[in-house]
Amino acid sequence: MANNLEYIKTASGTGVSTLTVADCFSAYYTNYYMAISKAKFSSNAYTWIRFMDSSGSLINASEYDNAMLDMYANAGFANLGGDNQSAIANFALAQSGVSDFGGIGVYIFSPFTSNFTYTIQRSTSFSSQGRATQGLGVHKSAEVLSGIQVNRSAGDAFDMEINMYGIK
Numbered sequence: 001m002a003n004n005l006e007y008i009k010t011a012s013g014t015g016v017s018t019l020t021v022a023d024c025f026s027a028y029y030t031n032y033y034m035a036i037s038k039a040k041f042s043s044n045a046y047t048w049i050r051f052m053d054s055s056g057s058l059i060n061a062s063e064y065d066n067a068m069l070d071m072y073a074n075a076g077f078a079n080l081g082g083d084n085q086s087a088i089a090n091f092a093l094a095q096s097g098v099s100d101f102g103g104i105g106v107y108i109f110s111p112f113t114s115n116f117t118y119t120i121q122r123s124t125s126f127s128s129q130g131r132a133t134q135g136l137g138v139h140k141s142a143e144v145l146s147g148i149q150v151n152r153s154a155g156d157a158f159d160m161e162i163n164m165y166g167i168k
Contacts, residue, residue: 029166068135088137
């Protein structure tokens with residue numbers, strides 16, 4: 001796989017319950033990288049992502065599968081995930097405060113083709129101890145996607161900046 005990132009766009013929000021990066025996928029790139037290096041959360045919750053279809057509508061039907069490994073620095077690991085979910089869920093757990101957040105990186109494979117779209121997620125944070133997650137996700141509907149939305153499992157407000165890159 002090529003490893004040159006080309007900047008596409010940034011989306012940011014303050015005090016939002018969802019953050020959308022619309023119209024970020026195109027025929028120009030096959031694969032993408034989403035980087036979240038700035039975030040502040042108001043509660044201890046996981047981050048979720050959902051895709052948007054070619055008309056820009058949010059896909060929240062049970063079309064997602066995911067498998068996550070939640071890794072703690074001072075305890076055992078936890079396997080999280082599920083089939084037929086309404087989002088790619090349960091990654092990037094962080095407590096409130098900007099200092100607890102380490103970062104989120106998501107590789108997104110083939111969202112602008114009429115195939116399934118796959119993801120690889122990794123995150124780091126600090127919630128009373130060092131913590132990381134890594135996992136795989138799939139959107140199981142063969143359709144062209146136009147964008148992505150990020151939210152939190154608690155539905156709480158957050159501040160965040162998302163940078164989207166195409167991989168060449």
